Amino acid sequence: MENLNRRKFSAATLALLASAQPAFAQTGSRGGTARLFCGFPPGDAADLVARMYAEKLRAAFPQGLIVENRPGAGGRTALDLFRREAADGYNLLLTPSSMLTLAPHAVKGLAYDPLKDYAPISRACSNAFALSVGPMVPESVKTLAQFLAWCQANPSLANYGTSGVGTTMHLLGANFARLSKVSLNMIPYKGGGPAATDLVGGQVASVMSTLPGVMEFAKGGRVRILAVSSESRWPTLPDVPTFAESGYPDLTVVQWFGFVAPAGTPAEVLDRLNAQIRQIARMPDVVKSLEMLGLAPSVSASPREFSQDIRNEHERWRGVVQAIGFKAEG
Secondary structure (H helix, E strand, O other): OOOOOHHHOOHHHHHHHHOOOOOOOOOOOOOOOEEEEEOOOOOOHHHHHHHHHHHHHHHHOOOOEEEEEOOOHHHHHHHHHHOOOOOOOOEEEEEEOHHHHOHHHHEOOOOOOOOOOEEEEEEEEEEEEEEEEOOOOOOOOOOHHHHHHHHHHOHHHOEEEEOOOOOHHHHHHHHHHHHHOOOOEEEEOOOHHHHHHHHHOOOOOEEEEEOHHHHHHHHOOOOEEEEEOOOOOOOOOOOOOEOOOOOOHHHOOEEEEEEEEEOOOOHHHHHHHHHHHHHHHOOHHHHHHHHHOOOEEOOOOOHHHHHHHHHHHHHHHHHHHHHHOOOOEO
């Protein structure tokens, strides 16, 4: 996961979030401290979102709620460990969507079953992906069509950086190349930060990244965002078209962060947690804090709806992986 401008998410913001705790009914079927697992290190976007919601959810757990960071394997380590936890309503996990929907098709020998090992609760928030170009690409290139024409005229420079092989960004870029019928060379980096740095430095022509990963560079005029993957234009970038508007509706992809519990958690507990998460996502201070991270509130009407969303996206990524001929990595 790349750093989503975490320096702006200050301790003062967390204090603000803690100052207005909602009134929640007690959740869970036993007493004791509840745990919210996160598969990424402190300061990562997922960690910041987990702590943001934990501040509000603590009111539902009289004995307390702690965030437990279990980083490793791009978030998969936490999911593997979490599936063994008690299904008593006192164990929660926040994960990016790709760990449940894309990883099963892109990672060989996955230790967990995303459709059987977890009880979906709700989405929490979402962000979009973006294709951006830097100084290697002429200033006259301002649209996807112009970028593709430039790539065809400069095949040795037709490349895009990503945060790694088998990531959403990699497969989104590969699908773009397939649909446009233009050859694009993927350059993997160890994270979105290094990829964005090389984009700004003119070492790579373009980058497929999370939108927040390039937002600050775009605001400073150091990169140009050509398209975003959201269904409609991103609120803070009203002048940037979507991939769909640019002729690529199949590239409409939104990554969400969502809450799950271990499989077998009682349905009434999942319903209560879902209602609480939806209430939190509407709070003005939460909306503002998410916006600071380049995220937007995005919740599920019910655990059943969230479960179906996961299954739908799981099947969609299966089709994409097969269409581009990607072979699962070990």
